[in-house]
Amino acid sequence: MKYDKNIYEGLFITRLNRFNALVKLNNEEITVHVPNTGRCKEILKEGTKIFLREELNPTRKTKYDLIAAMKGKMLINIDSQIPNKVVNEALINGKIDNLKKYSQINKEKTFGKSRFDFKLSTEDEKEIYYLEVKGVTLEENGHCRFPDAPTERGTKHILELIEAKNQGYGAGVLFLIQLEDVKVFSPNDITDKKFAEALKLAKENSVDILAYNCKVYKDGIEIKDPISVIL
Known part of the structure; x- marks a missing residue:
């Protein structure tokens, strides 16, 4: 997908809080x-080249979104709103092998006490599949991990996927790695042990654990290849 807004290059100075940065x-x-x-601490360092997307909403307090940054020679997209859009585009274009048979794509559908990112179904609606998407930016030596901060909500989603699977539905979580040069994905058991345990339990209950990297441009991003998952 390509952005339909202007992109500008700048330099990162400091993060002011969870929502704002000085550049x-x-x-x-x-x-x-x-x-x-x-946290994105390994990405957002003083002096790092960053990319800003111009937002032309007159009611906003800030004019730009910080959407990507360079980490060495790698360009990493950090926009947490992007993964669902990229996966939606990939689903429409049949780029996710495991999910090609699902032609009906519905967003933000509730199951149990969770709202999953996608509810997929075959054309005859006889098969239903719940899909949750998680964006990944944490990388070290080609090894990506999630999460980079504890996520009770993420653990809850995984447990609900297990319940969906146990009730006879298809279920999976797709980790969209928002950079290209990666070799493997694993849960970050040091940062969030409960999430890692839930993900392993999901695998034991036949929930699909998928990971894909992305081709990242300063003015766009698209899904690329499946990546090995080690739990």
Whole structure:
């Protein structure tokens, strides 16, 4: 997918809080919105080249969103609103092998006490599949992990997927890695042991654990290849 808004290059200075950062754009220090409440400490460092998307909403307090940053030679997208859009595009275009048979795509559907990102079904609606999407930005030496901060909500989603599977539905979680040069994905059991345990339990209950990397551009992002998962 390509952004339909202007993209500008700047330099990161500091994170002011979970939602805002101070950056330098055209030699001027400005406050921008960070559309990612994760820590991103290994990415957002002082002096890092970053990319800003212009937001033309007159009611906003900030004019730009900080959507991507360079980590060495890698461009990493950090916009937490992007993964669902990328996966939706991939589902429409049949780019996720395990899910090609599901032609009906519905977003934000409730199951139990959770709202999953997608409810998929075959054309005759005889087969239903619940899919949750998690964006991944934490990377070290080609090894990506999730989450980069504890997530009770994420653990709850995994347990609900197990329940969906036990009730006869298809169920899966797709970790969308928002960068390209990666080799493997694992849950971050150091940061969130409960999430890692829930993910292993999901695998034992035949919930699909999928991971895909992305081709990232300064003005867009698209799903690329499946990545090995080690639990």
